Structure formats: structure tokens, C-alpha cells
Amino acid sequence: MTGFDRVAMVDWSGGNDTGPRPRKDAIWMAEAGKTPVYLRNRVRAEQALSDLIADALENGQRLFLGFDFPFGYPAGFARALTGRADPFAVWRFLAERLDDTPDRNSRFHLGAELNRRFPGIGPFWFNALREDIPDLPRKDIRAGHGMAERRACEQAAKGAFSCWQLGGAGAVGGQVLTGLPVLHRLRHRFPEQIAVWPFEPLTRPVAVVEVWPSLINDVVRQVQDAGVIRDAAQVALLAAAIAALPPAVLATMLDVQSPEEGWIFGLGHEDTLRATAAELDKSALL
Known part of the structure; x- marks a missing residue:
């Protein structure tokens, strides 16, 4: 069960409130097909994530939700x-x-x-x-x-x-020390609705997945050259690229066994991710 109706990515930050004006090195969230959203602190980010999950569940939609920090530590x-x-x-x-x-x-x-x-x-x-x-x-x-x-x-x-x-x-x-507590609370706020990859089978409506936008760095740089904030470009491009993957390719990328340490989505399939991201209409994303 790997088909998703919605795909969203989050660029996390372990720092303090970054103020009202959108800036780099802050929290950014983007859903495929929508403009990236600047979130100035983790309180606002957690509320935005909760709202996103609740909306997907209310509408009977499957949500792929990516976060750019490790979900586990080295074995032991x-x-x-x-x-x-x-x-x-x-x-x-x-x-x-x-x-x-x-x-x-x-x-x-x-x-x-x-x-x-x-x-x-x-x-x-x-x-x-x-x-x-x-x-x-x-x-x-x-x-x-x-x-x-x-x-x-x-x-x-x-x-x-x-x-x-x-x-x-x-x-x-x-980011790990400040991000994992948020994911812990979301799992308990929506019991039996969230599956965390690759620790759990993706049989629930929401899949929470570890990502690393650097896998598509070459494409992100092209957008950055146009003056776009890197964090915003990363989440927008990665969300759109994952949403554009054929179901069979997505299923292959999610076929990972790592029950303790976790894994980076798309690792080993970088060429496919980059090629998909490169084909996107960048002007429509940002």
C-alpha cells in the first residue's frame, strides 16, 4: 500500500524563533502543488503539521510526510x-x-x-x-x-x-533532538493513523518518512540561482518530485529493512530522484 494522495516535505531547524520575515536556516514546509510555507518556530510548525494531518484524515487522503533529520541513531x-x-x-x-x-x-x-x-x-x-x-x-x-x-x-x-x-x-x-519529540507527540495525537518508515508497515493513512534534500542538490542549485531561499526550494522540489514518481518506483524506494537505525528515502536511487526533479516546471513551484 504505497499510493499517496498528498506529499509534503519539512525542512527542520533546531534553533530559536527566526522572526516574522521569511529567511534561510528556518523551518519550511511545502506540499506538492502548493507554495512553500515559512514557519518561524517549532510551536507553529507542530500546529501546522497537526492541521495538515487532520485535514488529510478528514478527507480520507493518504499523506506522505517527509522530514529532513534522522529518525534513529546508530545501532546499539x-x-x-x-x-x-x-x-x-x-x-x-x-x-x-x-x-x-x-x-x-x-x-x-x-x-x-x-x-x-x-x-x-x-x-x-x-x-x-x-x-x-x-x-x-x-x-x-x-x-x-x-x-x-x-x-x-x-x-x-x-x-x-x-x-x-x-x-x-x-x-x-x-534537529534530531528537537524534531523527534515533535514526531513522538504527533504519533500519539493521531493514534493508529501514522506509520513511521521504515520502522512500521505503511498500512496507515499517514506515512512519516526520513528524507535528505541534498540528494537532489544539483536541481536545487538551479532554482537558488534565481534568488529563491534554498530551504524553500528544497522542500518544494522534493515534494513535487516524490509526488511525480510512478507508484512502482516509489514502492521500490520504500522497500527498505532497517528496524533500528532508519534509512534515508531515495538513497541508492538518486539518479531517479534528480531526473524526476529536473523535469518539473520550476516556475510553478515557488
């Missing part, structure tokens, strides 16, 4: 942290501990708390705050923590960052 992390090799146990753990408001969040302190549960130094690192945080190194001096540096999919994805780095250009660790 979930069991070491929660006693179970269950990514959803990690989601709950983070949701119960992260303090998050539009103007501040505790992702760096949470990283330090997680580090204290492992031997040695790490696995999390990078502190962007002025205050020093015990057990969270500013630089990568990690050692002896026992975790692999990357998931299997990140080893295969050229340029992908490790989920342990909590800040810095291109880093994704902060």
Missing part, C-alpha cells in the same frame, strides 16, 4: 539508553526531557545528559552556548563512548553529517 544506542533496541523508546525518552519554547530550548543540556549515560567522552559534542556545559565538549575530543560514528545509511550518503554533532554548518544533531 537505543538499547544502551532505554534497554530496548526500539527507536520509539528513544523518541519518548527525548520528548520527556527536552524543554522547548520558541525562544529557547535545552538541546545542548540534553546532549550532556545523554553523554552522562555513556562511558568515556561523548558520543554527543558541540556546544553553541556561551556557558560551558559539563560533559558536552565544544570540540570533537570524544573517546571511549562505544557508539559507531554513523548509521549505515550515512556511510552510504556522501556528505551526510553524524547525528552526534549538535551544531555547526550542516550539522543535524540539534
Whole structure:
């Protein structure tokens, strides 16, 4: 069951409120066939996501909903942290501990708390705050923590960052710590309506899928050259490209087994994604 009526993508951010004026390095959401939407903080983003899911369910539509951050950590992390090799146990753990408001969040302190549960130094690192945080190194001096540096999919994805780095250009660790609690709440707000890929069979109306817009970077650059905000271009192009995939091709891309670490949608099929994105009418997307 892989056919979808609607496809939407979200470019996440682990930072604070980015103000009323649309800008880069913020949260952007785009549904295929619609103009990208700027969301200045995670409170607004979570409400927008809830509204989108509720609307799809009310209208009997299947929704493919992509997020650009890892849904899991390298193998062994979930069991070491929660006693179970269950990514959803990690989601709950983070949701119960992260303090998050539009103007501040505790992702760096949470990283330090997680580090204290492992031997040695790490696995999390990078502190962007002025205050020093015990057990969270500013630089990568990690050692002896026992975790692999990357998931299997990140080893295969050229340029992908490790989920342990909590800040810095291109880093994704902060998005994971702030994004997974939101996904946890959405799953419980819509019980039995959301399936998370590739952890669950996609037999429910809403599929929540890990994506990485960098897989279509070459096409995104073409739109960027016209002065479009990169984050907006990424979500618009990726949503439209996935919506345009033939059902059989989409089914092949979703045929992945990775019950603990998760996977990046489209990895190994980059040429197909890029070719589909390249054929889109870009002027109609942004």
C-alpha cells in the first residue's frame, strides 16, 4: 500500500524563533502543488503539521510526510539508553526531557545528559552556548563512548553529517533532538493513523518518512540561482518530485529493512530522484 494522495516535505531547524520575515536556516514546509510555507518556530510548525494531518484524515487522503533529520541513531544506542533496541523508546525518552519554547530550548543540556549515560567522552559534542556545559565538549575530543560514528545509511550518503554533532554548518544533531519529540507527540495525537518508515508497515493513512534534500542538490542549485531561499526550494522540489514518481518506483524506494537505525528515502536511487526533479516546471513551484 504505497499510493499517496498528498506529499509534503519539512525542512527542520533546531534553533530559536527566526522572526516574522521569511529567511534561510528556518523551518519550511511545502506540499506538492502548493507554495512553500515559512514557519518561524517549532510551536507553529507542530500546529501546522497537526492541521495538515487532520485535514488529510478528514478527507480520507493518504499523506506522505517527509522530514529532513534522522529518525534513529546508530545501532546499539537505543538499547544502551532505554534497554530496548526500539527507536520509539528513544523518541519518548527525548520528548520527556527536552524543554522547548520558541525562544529557547535545552538541546545542548540534553546532549550532556545523554553523554552522562555513556562511558568515556561523548558520543554527543558541540556546544553553541556561551556557558560551558559539563560533559558536552565544544570540540570533537570524544573517546571511549562505544557508539559507531554513523548509521549505515550515512556511510552510504556522501556528505551526510553524524547525528552526534549538535551544531555547526550542516550539522543535524540539534534537529534530531528537537524534531523527534515533535514526531513522538504527533504519533500519539493521531493514534493508529501514522506509520513511521521504515520502522512500521505503511498500512496507515499517514506515512512519516526520513528524507535528505541534498540528494537532489544539483536541481536545487538551479532554482537558488534565481534568488529563491534554498530551504524553500528544497522542500518544494522534493515534494513535487516524490509526488511525480510512478507508484512502482516509489514502492521500490520504500522497500527498505532497517528496524533500528532508519534509512534515508531515495538513497541508492538518486539518479531517479534528480531526473524526476529536473523535469518539473520550476516556475510553478515557488
